[in-house]
Every structure is written in structure tokens, then in C-alpha cells.
Amino acid sequence: MIRPWLGIVIIAIVLMILPFFTDALFGRGWVRIIDFAMLYIMLALGLNIVVGYAGLLDLGYIAFFAVGAYCYALLNSPQLGLHLPFWIVLPLGALLACIFGVLLGAPTLRLRGDYLAIVTLGFGEIIRIFLNNLNAPINITNGPQGISMIDPIHIGEISLNKTYEIFGLVFSPVHLHYYLFLGFTLLVIVISLRLQDSRIGRAWVALREDEIAAKAMGISAAKIKLLAFAMGATFGGLAGGLFAGFQGFVSPESFSLTESITVLCMVVLGGMGNIRGVLLGGMLLVALPEALRHGSGPAQQLLFGKTLVDPESLRMLLFGLTLIIVMLWKPAGLWPSNQRKSELTANTGTIARAQQDS
Amino acid sequence: MTIPELKPLLHVCDLKVSYGGIHALKGINFHIAPGELIALIGSNGAGKTTTLKAIAGLIPWSAGKIHYRDMSLQHVAAHQLIREGLALVPEGRGVFAQLTVEENLRMGAYSRSDKSTIANDLQDIYGLFPRLAERHMQLAGTLSGGEQQMMALARALMSRPKLLMLDEPSMGLAPQMIAKVFETIRNISTQGVSILLVEQNARLALEVAQRGYVMERGLITISDNAANLLDSDVVRRAYLGD
Numbered sequence: 001m002i003r004p005w006l007g008i009v010i011i012a013i014v015l016m017i018l019p020f021f022t023d024a025l026f027g028r029g030w031v032r033i034i035d036f037a038m039l040y041i042m043l044a045l046g047l048n049i050v051v052g053y054a055g056l057l058d059l060g061y062i063a064f065f066a067v068g069a070y071c072y073a074l075l076n077s078p079q080l081g082l083h084l085p086f087w088i089v090l091p092l093g094a095l096l097a098c099i100f101g102v103l104l105g106a107p108t109l110r111l112r113g114d115y116l117a118i119v120t121l122g123f124g125e126i127i128r129i130f131l132n133n134l135n136a137p138i139n140i141t142n143g144p145q146g147i148s149m150i151d152p153i154h155i156g157e158i159s160l161n162k163t164y165e166i167f168g169l170v171f172s173p174v175h176l177h178y179y180l181f182l183g184f185t186l187l188v189i190v191i192s193l194r195l196q197d198s199r200i201g202r203a204w205v206a207l208r209e210d211e212i213a214a215k216a217m218g219i220s221a222a223k224i225k226l227l228a229f230a231m232g233a234t235f236g237g238l239a240g241g242l243f244a245g246f247q248g249f250v251s252p253e254s255f256s257l258t259e260s261i262t263v264l265c266m267v268v269l270g271g272m273g274n275i276r277g278v279l280l281g282g283m284l285l286v287a288l289p290e291a292l293r294h295g296s297g298p299a300q301q302l303l304f305g306k307t308l309v310d311p312e313s314l315r316m317l318l319f320g321l322t323l324i325i326v327m328l329w330k331p332a333g334l335w336p337s338n339q340r341k342s343e344l345t346a347n348t349g350t351i352a353r354a355q356q357d358s
Numbered sequence: 359m360t361i362p363e364l365k366p367l368l369h370v371c372d373l374k375v376s377y378g379g380i381h382a383l384k385g386i387n388f389h390i391a392p393g394e395l396i397a398l399i400g401s402n403g404a405g406k407t408t409t410l411k412a413i414a415g416l417i418p419w420s421a422g423k424i425h426y427r428d429m430s431l432q433h434v435a436a437h438q439l440i441r442e443g444l445a446l447v448p449e450g451r452g453v454f455a456q457l458t459v460e461e462n463l464r465m466g467a468y469s470r471s472d473k474s475t476i477a478n479d480l481q482d483i484y485g486l487f488p489r490l491a492e493r494h495m496q497l498a499g500t501l502s503g504g505e506q507q508m509m510a511l512a513r514a515l516m517s518r519p520k521l522l523m524l525d526e527p528s529m530g531l532a533p534q535m536i537a538k539v540f541e542t543i544r545n546i547s548t549q550g551v552s553i554l555l556v557e558q559n560a561r562l563a564l565e566v567a568q569r570g571y572v573m574e575r576g577l578i579t580i581s582d583n584a585a586n587l588l589d590s591d592v593v594r595r596a597y598l599g600d
Contacts, residue, residue, distance in 0.1 A: 203468070212416060217517070
């Protein structure tokens with residue numbers, strides 16, 4: 001029983017020193033990228049509940065991120081002149097996203113597959129377009145200009161937007177946000193794990209596998225599906241609030257369809273329904289484009305002596321190519337939950353053999 | 359309509375169901391007394407599965423009545439029925455392939471909240487189905503067809519049903535396995551569970567049942583004791599292949 005604890009201790013130490021290590025080795029920009037990666041991981045884990053656990057294809061998931069972000073922005077900026085504390089605004093944003101999740105879920109309960117995807121896609125766009133246009137007749141969202149000068153996150157006396165020095169270690173804003181986001185990411189991971197192994201988690205799987213049989217078991221399809229939408233949306237809203245506080249600025253642009261697709265890619269690429277897979281997918285899909293952005297320019301210089309293709313467009317090209325290759329090579333995702341299947345059958349095989357021997 | 363001697367557990371009265379313009383059920387009447395094993399036989403498209411689905415609350419019906427233990431099922435949702443002791447094993451077994459055998463069985467007790475008795479029942483089930491005990495940690499999708507059918511039966515039993523509705527339990531199984539499944543069905547019946555068995559394999563169904571109903575194009579055309587049906591010339595020619 002020593003080894004699992006050792007593993008956890010090592011992971012904890014790595015996570016604690018990661019921002020300093022990254023800062024020293026790659027520069028502060030990469031710490032910021034890790035912060036964003038964690039926001040995306042929270043989103044991906046939220047979407048994983050809807051898509052991975054409950055099997056409901058949601059193409060407008062970023063709308064809940066937007067709801068959380070705008071909730072935070074409106075209650076914490078000169079836009080409405082409100083400056084509410086972080087611990088009130090963040091749960092409020094998550095709750096509001098949860099309500100939107102139920103609002104979207106309720107009319108789509110009878111829809112499946114492609115039809116559900118189209119409706120959720122539409123919902124995502126409706127939210128974005130609303131945010132874009134709610135600047136007239138009464139200016140609520142400030143339209144396409146977005147809301148700026150959002151108050152930085154304050155936790156007690158600590159402002160996450162200042163630099164602190166403790167025992168010679170410099171904690172810059174990106175470091176401070178790192179630890180806050182890490183805390184929330186771990187929370188989301190723990191909730192996801194608990195859900196997976198719960199009565200509700202099994203009800204989601206049952207519903208995804210065979211709706212008729214699930215109903216015959218006494219599972220209320222409507223209630224359980226709404227719960228998936230609500231839980232997923234809550235995580236999205238949470239990530240949204242953190243995003244607004246971190247960025248200090250939100251605009252409708254950040255919540256386009258592409259973002260929904262990116263989060264969905266993280267879930268699918270990593271392996272639907274498997275938390276470790278989703279974590280991997282999230283990290284890869286944030287790190288990969290950044291690495292390509294920074295790497296493709298110098299690489300071209302090295303190969304051809306000049307920059308032939310704009311790194312920005314090459315980045316998306318390579319990104320798309322990578323996705324296609326991975327999906328061809330590992331259609332179930334990089335780290336699919338089916339692994340459980342092979343583990344289990346292998347185990348039962350040995351048990352069966354052992355019984356035959358005895 | 360004949361009035362059954364025993365107070366029926368399930369009473370279907372002039373039930374009509376239509377899909378779009380097609381009348382799948384054109385007014386059928388039948389009943390099941392407590393403890394009875396009833397076979398509903400008929401060819402493909404006769405309306406057998408539709409009847410089950412209507413009782414199970416999975417499709418709406420346009421006219422008629424379904425009474426279960428003096429309760430009208432008109433406005434009862436599918437997922438509420440199991441709490442009333444009405445369990446369905448759907449066509450194609452409906453196993454949850456990505457859950458383990460044990461998780462599947464526990465799913466059968468989803469509607470129950472009595473934790474300690476559920477644990478006891480699970481052990482009883484494993485006693486009844488040793489094959490499932492051996493494979494309790496295996497994903498249900500990796501079981502053979504026969505094992506899956508056994509598991510579906512076991513799962514339904516985990517809800518402690520009063521009336522068990524089985525839709526084509528022999529479908530897609532090897533003859534040897536079919537015999538085992540029907541043996542199990544007979545066992546369940548002797549323990550006092552009422553069973554409504556829908557089968558295309560008429561001979562097998564009538565051999566285990568006490569009474570049978572023959573369905574044709576949305577109507578019940580013959581209703582009699584199972585033994586009489588097995589002897590009847592009409593049934594033999596049409597459904598038993600003699």
C-alpha cells in the first residue's frame with residue numbers, strides 16, 4: 001500500500017513546482033498556457049459528462065462557459081458598476097450556467113444523435129449572438145466590444161493580479177492563477193470520478209447503451225438526462241467565471257462554435273468517458289497548437305532559410321492533420337475507457353483458469 | 359368477454375394502438391391471473407411486441423384500457439412501472455454492454471432502496487445463475503448471447519417483480535441455450551412470478567405456458583389452454599410447422 005501513496009506524493013510535488021519549472025525553462029508565457037489548459041480541462045471534463053457519460057452530443061457547450069464568464073464580468077466590472085466578491089460571483093455563475101443547462105436540456109429530451117447536435121449547436125450560437133447584440137436598447141453586454149476592466153480575482157487579502165515574494169520565490173499573477181485553477185481542476189476531477197462510480201453514473205451509461213432497457217429498470221430518462229446537462233453546464237459556468245477573472249476581459253468572440261468544437265475534440269481525442277483520456281486530450285489540444293505556433297516559424301527558417309507559410313495558418317493546418325491522423329490510428333481516442341474492458345477480461349481469464357486448476 | 363375466475367393481475371381490454379395510419383393493435387382482450395405463465399404467440403408483425411410495449415408504457419395507445427392490480431396504466435410512465443412490480447425484458451435483451459455483470463444486476467434493483475435485502479437477493483441470484491457469479495466482474499457485452507439472456511432475466515428478477523414480461527427470449531440463441539433459458543423461465547414461474555411470454559417459437563412457449571393467446575394481424579384470434587393449443591390443428595399447421 002506504499003506505492004499508490006508514493007505516486008500521489010510525487011504527482012503533488014510535480015504539480016506544485018510545475019509553474020516554476022516551466023517559468024525557468026520555457027518562459028512565463030508557458031505558465032499562462034498551462035493556466036488556459038486547466039480551464040480547457042475543466043470544460044472538457046464538463047462536456048465529458050454530457051457526451052462521454054450520458055452520450056448526448058452537445059455542440060453548443062461553450063455557451064455555458066460564456067454564461068459563467070459574462071456572469072462574472074457583469075457582476076465584477078464597471079459595466080454595471082457592481083463589484084461582488086469572488087466567492088459569491090463564481091458559484092452564481094456556475095448556478096446560472098446550470099439553469100441554462102436545464103433550459104437547453106428540457107426541450108431536447110426527445111432528440112437524439114444528429115438532431116440533438118443541431119439543436120445544441122443552435123443554442124450555442126443563440127447565446128453568442130445575444131451577447132453580441134445586447135448592447136441596445138439597453139447596454140447590458142456592451143456588444144461586440146465586450147466587457148473590459150473586469151476586477152481581478154481576490155481571495156481574502158490576496159489579489160491574484162499582483163506579484164508576491166515569499167521566501168525568495170516570486171509568485172507572479174500567472175503562478176497564483178495556476179494554483180487556484182489547479183485547485184478547481186482537482187475538484188472537478190474528483191467530482192467526475194465520484195459521479196462515474198455512482199448510481200447516477202451507472203444510470204447514464206445504462207441510458208446511453210439502451211434507453212428502453214434503462215426505462216424498464218426504473219430510470220427516469222428525462223430526469224437523468226437533465227442532470228447530465230445541468231452537471232456539465234455547471235462545470236462550464238465555473239470555468240467561465242475563472243476565465244473572466246483571469247483574462248480581465250470577455251467578448252462574444254471567445255465563445256464561437258470553434259471553441260465548442262475544440263472542447264469536443266479534447267473529449268473525443270482523449271477518449272470519451274475516460275477521465276484520464278480527457279485530461280490528456282485537453283493538455284494536448286492546448287499545448288500542440290502553441291508548440292506549433294512557436295515551433296513552425298523557426299523550423300521553416302531552418303529548413304528553407306525563410307518563412308514560406310505564415311506560422312498561424314500552418315498551425316491550424318498541422319493541427320487538423322494531427323487530429324485526422326490520431327482518429328485514423330486510434331478511433332476510440334488516445335486513452336479510451338475500453339481499456340477497462342481488456343483489463344477485466346484478462347482478469348476473469350486468469351480467475352477462470354485458476355478455478356479450473358484447483 | 360369471459361370473466362376470469364381469479365382476480366386478474368393484468369387485464370387488457372379492447373386495446374388499440376396505431377403507428378401513423380397503421381393499426382398495429384385492433385382491439386385486443388386478455389388477462390393474466392396471479393402466478394400464471396401466459397404465452398402470446400403469433401407470426402412476425404402480428405402485434406406481439408407492440409402489446410408488450412403498450413403495457414410497459416413505451417408507446418401510447420389510442421383506445422382501450424390496461425389495468426394492472428386495479429390500477430389503470432393510462433398515465434403511468436415507463437420508468438414507474440417497475441416500482442409496481444412490472445418488469446420487462448426487452449427484445450434483444452437490452453444488456454448494458456459497458457457495465458459489468460454485477461453492475462447490470464444491481465441496475466435491476468435501481469428502483470429499490472433496501473440495500474441489505476438487495477445484497478441478499480444478489481447472492482440468491484448468483485446461486486440460481488452460477489455462470490453469472492463466475493463472470494460477475496466481466497463486462498456484460500463480452501458474454502455469449504445465452505449468458506446475456508440469462509443475465510437479462512436475472513436482472514429483471516432483481517426488481518422482485520410480480521409480473522415479468524419477456525419479449526422473444528429465444529431470439530438468436532443456439533437450441534441448447536434456448537432449452538436452458540426456458541428451463542429458467544419455468545423455474546421463475548414456479549416461484550410464483552406471473553409471466554407474460556411473447557414468443558415466435560410457439561411450441562417452446564406453449565410447452566412451458568398454462569394458457570396461450572394466438573395473435574394475427576393485430577387481433578387475438580385464438581385463446582385456450584396451452585395443451586389444447588398444442589393439439590389444435592389450426593395452430594399446428596400455422597405455427598408449429600407440423
